[in-house]
Amino acid sequence: KAGVTQTPRYLIKTRGQQVTLSCSPISGHRSVSWYQQTPGQGLQFLFEYFSETQRNKGNFPGRFSGRQFSNSRSEMNVSTLELGDSALYLCASSFATGSNEQFFGPGTRLTVL
Amino acid sequence: GESVGLHLPTLSVQEGDNSIINCAYSNSASDYFIWYKQESGKGPQFIIDIRSNMDKRQGQRVTVLLNKTVKHLSLQIAATQPGDSAVYFCAENMPPGNQFYFGTGTSLTVIP
Numbered sequence: 768k769a770g771v772t773q774t775p776r777y778l779i780k781t782r783g784q785q786v787t788l789s790c791s792p793i794s795g796h797r798s799v800s801w802y803q804q805t806p807g808q809g810l811q812f813l814f815e816y817f818s819e820t821q822r823n824k825g826n827f828p829g830r831f832s833g834r835q836f837s838n839s840r841s842e843m844n845v846s847t848l849e850l851g852d853s854a855l856y857l858c859a860s861s862f863a864t865g866s867n868e869q870f871f872g873p874g875t876r877l878t879v880l
Numbered sequence: 881g882e883s884v885g886l887h888l889p890t891l892s893v894q895e896g897d898n899s900i901i902n903c904a905y906s907n908s909a910s911d912y913f914i915w916y917k918q919e920s921g922k923g924p925q926f927i928i929d930i931r932s933n934m935d936k937r938q939g940q941r942v943t944v945l946l947n948k949t950v951k952h953l954s955l956q957i958a959a960t961q962p963g964d965s966a967v968y969f970c971a972e973n974m975p976p977g978n979q980f981y982f983g984t985g986t987s988l989t990v991i992p
Binding site for chain 1: 911912914916922923924925926929931969971973975976977978979980981982983984985
C-alpha cells in the first residue's frame with residue numbers, strides 16, 4: 768500500500784506570495800492532518816480534516832487554511848507569506864478521526880525569501 | 881499542551897546497548913500516544929503507540945511505558961543499532977479528533 772505523498776517536495780517563495788501544498792493520504796484513510804515543523808518551535812498542529820470538514824484547528828493565524836476533497840486528498844494554503852513561514856510542512860493521514868494511528872508523509876520544505 | 885522548546889536533548893549509546901528515551905506529556909486528558917522516529921530529511925515514522933488504558937506495550941525491539949500518574953512516557957529500544965540513530969518524538973492526542981501535540985524530541989546517536 769502506498770504511503771502518504773506530498774507535493775511539491777521543495778518550494779521557494781517570496782514574502783507576500785501565497786502557496787498551496789498538496790497531500791494524498793494512504794488509500795482508505797479519511798483523516799488528514801497538517802503540521803508545521805521548525806527548528807525553533809518543533810512540530811505544531813495546524814488542522815485536521817475528516818470527510819471534507821475541518822475537525823480541529825491549531826493556534827495559527829487565518830492566513831493558514833486548508834480543505835479536503837471527496838477523495839480525501841487535502842490541500843493547505845498559506846497567503847501573504849512571511850519569512851517565519853519557512854518550515855517543513857507535514858501531512859499525516861489516519862483511517863478515521865479520534866485517536867487513531869497517524870502516518871506522515873515526507874513533507875514539503877517551504878523557503879520564504 | 882503545546883510544543884516544544886528550543887533545546888533538543890541528546891542521548892548517545894553504544895551499539896548493542898539498550899536505549900531509554902523519556903517524554904513528559906502535558907495534558908491529563910490525552911488518551912492516546914505515539915512514538916515517532918524522524919531521520920534527517922524525512923517525515924516522522926510511526927514506531928509504536930499506546931492508549932491511556934494501558935501502561936505497557938511491546939513491539940519488535942521496542943517497548944513503550946506509560947505512567948499516567950506523573951504524565952510520563954518512555955520508549956525503550958533493545959539492542960540499539962546504528963540504524964536507530966534519529967530524533968525520537970512522543971506525541972499525545974487530545975480528543976476528540978486527531979490533534980496531536982509533540983514533545984521536543986530526543987536525538988539518539990548510536991556509536992558503532
